[in-house]
Every structure is written in structure tokens, then in C-alpha cells.
Amino acid sequence: MSANTQHTLVDRDKALVWHPFTQEQTALARLPVVRGSGPWLYDEGNNAYLDLVSSWWVNLFGHARPEIAASIAAQANTLEHVLFAGCTHEPAVQLCEALNQMLPLELGKFFFSDNGSTAVEVALKMAHQYWRNVCSQERRLFIGFHGGYHGDTVGAMSVGAHCGYHDQFRSFFFDSVAVPFPETWLADQDVDAREAAALDALEASLKQHAGQVAAMIVEPLVQGAAGMRMCRPQFIAQAVALARVHDTLVIFDEVMTGFGRTGTRFAFEQTGVVPDFLCVSKGITGGFLPLALTITSDPIYQAFLSDTADKAFSHGHSYTANPLACAAALASLTLLNTAETTKAWQRLTQDHKSGLHMLLQTVPCIERVRQCGTIAAFDLPEDYPLAASQLHQCFLQEGLLLRPIGRTVYLMPSYVVNAEQLHNAYERIAHVLGAQADGARAVAPAMPEISI
Structure with a gap:
């Protein structure tokens, strides 16, 4: 689809839709998602985003799972x-x-x-x-x-x-x-x-x-x-x-x-x-x-x-x-209840451990690193220069759908994310967080932090 079509969809949304947990006056442009496949979401320009929050924690087995x-x-x-x-x-x-x-x-x-x-x-x-x-x-x-x-x-x-x-x-x-x-x-x-x-x-x-x-x-x-x-x-x-x-x-x-x-x-x-x-x-x-x-x-x-x-x-x-x-x-x-899913939990647990270890080595400012099964999280220091809304935009630019909660960055992917995809995601997260000074200048001013 053309860029004009994309802008038209976003404008139509802005004119009509009231979104959850959002300050509508200052909200940034919506991401126009048109389809999903496995761990990926795609916008109208066919740009892919790795869904690392399971679309508000509901998606277990990937988008458009054929059996369901x-x-x-x-x-x-x-x-x-x-x-x-x-x-x-x-x-x-x-x-x-x-x-x-x-x-x-x-x-x-x-x-x-x-x-x-x-x-x-x-x-x-x-x-x-x-x-x-x-x-x-x-x-x-x-x-x-x-x-x-x-x-x-x-x-x-x-x-x-x-x-x-x-x-x-x-x-x-x-x-x-x-x-x-x-x-x-x-x-x-x-x-x-x-x-x-x-x-x-x-x-x-x-x-x-x-x-x-x-x-x-x-x-x-x-x-x-x-x-x-x-x-x-x-x-x-x-x-x-x-x-x-x-x-x-x-x-x-x-x-x-x-x-x-x-x-x-x-x-x-x-x-x-x-x-x-x-x-x-x-x-x-x-x-x-x-x-x-x-x-x-x-x-x-x-x-x-x-x-x-x-x-x-x-x-x-x-x-x-x-x-x-x-x-x-x-x-x-x-x-x-399949053995494949149990193995996926075990694999995700280990992949998170590796990714968090890498972040600790490359982004020393992160705090309170924690993990429980397929959920991983860490906090950023209070003086970190980017707010949650800014980080969200930076992650989208890297092809990652992540929604920090205040100073907390968390990953809760679906069980179909593979080791290579998650490793790549952690590397991109490290890149965003390591470029904090440039990111603070490049992204719009901070928005009210009310989203979850």
C-alpha cells in the first residue's frame, strides 16, 4: 500500500478512535497493523515488528495460528x-x-x-x-x-x-x-x-x-x-x-x-x-x-x-x-499441553538468561535484572534520558514492539519466538539503550507516562 493510504488510516483513527491508557492530546501516531504471522506483526508498508509483549500478554502461540x-x-x-x-x-x-x-x-x-x-x-x-x-x-x-x-x-x-x-x-x-x-x-x-x-x-x-x-x-x-x-x-x-x-x-x-x-x-x-x-x-x-x-x-x-x-x-x-x-x-x-510447548518454555527461559547476561555486560546502567520463566525484565536508572514513550518509538524503529512500563523494560514474547530472533532482539535493545544520548535528541519530547 502507498504512504498516502497509511497516512489516511492513521488520520481516520485519530479522528474517531479513543484508545486505552492513552493521553490522546499528546499521543504519537498509531502503528497501523494490518496482519500478523507467528511472532511478527506487519504494518501497511509491510514493515515487520517482533511482538515481544504478546500484544498485551494474550498471544501464546504466534499470530494467526492456523489450528486456533x-x-x-x-x-x-x-x-x-x-x-x-x-x-x-x-x-x-x-x-x-x-x-x-x-x-x-x-x-x-x-x-x-x-x-x-x-x-x-x-x-x-x-x-x-x-x-x-x-x-x-x-x-x-x-x-x-x-x-x-x-x-x-x-x-x-x-x-x-x-x-x-x-x-x-x-x-x-x-x-x-x-x-x-x-x-x-x-x-x-x-x-x-x-x-x-x-x-x-x-x-x-x-x-x-x-x-x-x-x-x-x-x-x-x-x-x-x-x-x-x-x-x-x-x-x-x-x-x-x-x-x-x-x-x-x-x-x-x-x-x-x-x-x-x-x-x-x-x-x-x-x-x-x-x-x-x-x-x-x-x-x-x-x-x-x-x-x-x-x-x-x-x-x-x-x-x-x-x-x-x-x-x-x-x-x-x-x-x-x-x-x-x-x-x-x-x-x-x-x-x-504438547511437549513442543514445554520445550519452548525451557528454551525461552535459557534464551532470556543469555540475553540478560549480554545486556549486563554491554549496558551497565540497567538495574534490578529479573526473570520468571518466559518473562524477563530490568529497570533503567531514574536519570535515564529517555521516557517510556520515547523508548517505545526507538524500539519500533528497530523493528521491536516493546512497551516499557515507566522505567521497566520487559520482554514477554509468544512461545514461537526462536533463539535467533530473541538474540537479535536483545542485541537491538542493547543498541537502543547504548545510544541513549543520541536517542534523547532524536525522539520527540516525553509524553505523559500512563500506559501499561
Whole structure:
């Protein structure tokens, strides 16, 4: 396509579309993406960009993956949708059966929704109502962790009140308590002390609010939107143990960490504990269609059974358990459970280690280097001359789709990125960061940093 056509598309977008997490007045031109193939995205000029953020963390097996596309197409010719209140259908049941085989026996009840925020919202509402149903007790308080981001619906924002993204809406929030999150990184000498302090703060909060806390919510192992902040599995296990001692339910928000991102199918597998609620979305359909699940235990489910409607869980959406999305998820899980995918996690883990080691040797200013499975991240110093929006543009010029979160640069590629592609990407990242002075002069002035 011609340059004029490209400009026309961007201008049309600018005239009509309101983009997420964007200050529209100062936003730079959009990248006009027309197609994807494997780990690559292509613009109208057929320029290729290596998608190193999995298009907001949803793309597991590459763009336009034929197996998932074929599953959706076949389902579209059979049943595109039916209301899920009073009806059921094969793709939904098959998906629950497939997930049931992957999860511990404790997690055997599946509630469908449409996105990660809503999966969390469902868990919060279930936890709140559970206590009222079982003991007529009104538990209105939730405990989370500083930096925890759980979505943009009102309940999800309330338990993520200390993540820094929702300050404009604080007047909407219900009460929640946040305790420290003991993030750690390579060669961290003080992690033991930070974990001890965080556990002390958690225990103090649980004691102070005894009988009032409906649930504790946590992103296990990695806080995504906070800047890929990582903690050790043993901390999660100890935090859950405290919650159990104080008769508090546990919600794991694995919207981002689920389906292999941390090197195991779910992050909780590395902790040795099982939550009362598991929230999943993003990668469940391989990046094709919106779908989410809140997965819980039979004892939680039983608490909602009654001869009267007042104890039922009154929540739902028009597109709940959409058959097309379920078909995509089934194809995605088939790919997930192959030996090839397990090898890809292992290979990505090692390729990240090599790339991060190279960056440490060539870009000495980087800080807090860290990795968890297929996710790698590092921070830039506070006096680094380029802002996140500027770095984003520099990376695009190198053919890399990367979206720094503040001072944090992270890589979360799909599982089809090969060793050569990732090595080349790390070299280009080193080139951009090493040319910081020239980059600061060449790129437009810094834009407001609100994007994730």
C-alpha cells in the first residue's frame, strides 16, 4: 500500500478512535497493523515488528495460528452463540473438562466471564457472598499487595487501589488494605528481610481486621502492570498459610501468569499451595477472542446452593461462555499441553538468561535484572534520558514492539519466538539503550507516562 493510504488510516483513527491508557492530546501516531504471522506483526508498508509483549500478554502461540483459527471457523458453522443461563453447549463443557484435567482436584467449579477484570470481579463478589451465605457474616474487607493491579472494573480497582493506575476513581472504591510486596531481582541481598517485613505486615492486618476480611488477593510470582515485579514462590506459600490461619479466603489473579508464562502451566504450581479462587483470561484463547474463567472449589460452590434464589450467585454477561471463544480456548489448550510447548518454555527461559547476561555486560546502567520463566525484565536508572514513550518509538524503529512500563523494560514474547530472533532482539535493545544520548535528541519530547 502507498504512504498516502497509511497516512489516511492513521488520520481516520485519530479522528474517531479513543484508545486505552492513552493521553490522546499528546499521543504519537498509531502503528497501523494490518496482519500478523507467528511472532511478527506487519504494518501497511509491510514493515515487520517482533511482538515481544504478546500484544498485551494474550498471544501464546504466534499470530494467526492456523489450528486456533480453524477451530473457530468450524465452530462458527455450527453454533456461534447461545445464552448460557438455562442452556449449555459442548465447547463450554469440553473446555471445563480440559481445564479440570490440568488443575488440582480442589479447583473443580468453573464460572465463565469475558475478561480478566471481570474474572477478578466475580471472585470478589463470590468471596463476599460466601461469608454471608455460610454464616450470615458481612465481610466487606479485602487484603491485597502494594503494586497489585487486578483490572479496571470498580471492584478490581478497589483491591488494586495502590497500583497507581486508578487514582482518578478513588471515590468509587470499597475498603481494602494493601501490604508490602517483597519484589526481588538478580543478586538481591535483602530479599529475606523484605519478605519477613511483608509477612509481619500481612499478619498484623489479618489480626487487626479479624472476622472482617473476605479474601486476600495476589498476583502469584509476578505483578504485571506494576512493572513485572517478581517475588519468590516461598513468600506466596507463607502468605497463603497466614491467610488460612486467620480464616481468610485466597484469590490468585493469574490473568497474566497463567498458561505457561512463569515456566509452569500456572504460577501457583511453583508455590505448593492452591487458592480458593483462580482467575484466568488473556492467553486462554491464544490471543484470538475474549474469554475468562473464575475457578473455585466445591465447598465454595455448595455455599450458594439453596431452595431460595437469595443465595444464588446473580452475575452474568450476554456473551458468557461464547462457543467461538471456547473453541479457540480448546485449540489453545491442545497446543499448550504438547511437549513442543514445554520445550519452548525451557528454551525461552535459557534464551532470556543469555540475553540478560549480554545486556549486563554491554549496558551497565540497567538495574534490578529479573526473570520468571518466559518473562524477563530490568529497570533503567531514574536519570535515564529517555521516557517510556520515547523508548517505545526507538524500539519500533528497530523493528521491536516493546512497551516499557515507566522505567521497566520487559520482554514477554509468544512461545514461537526462536533463539535467533530473541538474540537479535536483545542485541537491538542493547543498541537502543547504548545510544541513549543520541536517542534523547532524536525522539520527540516525553509524553505523559500512563500506559501499561
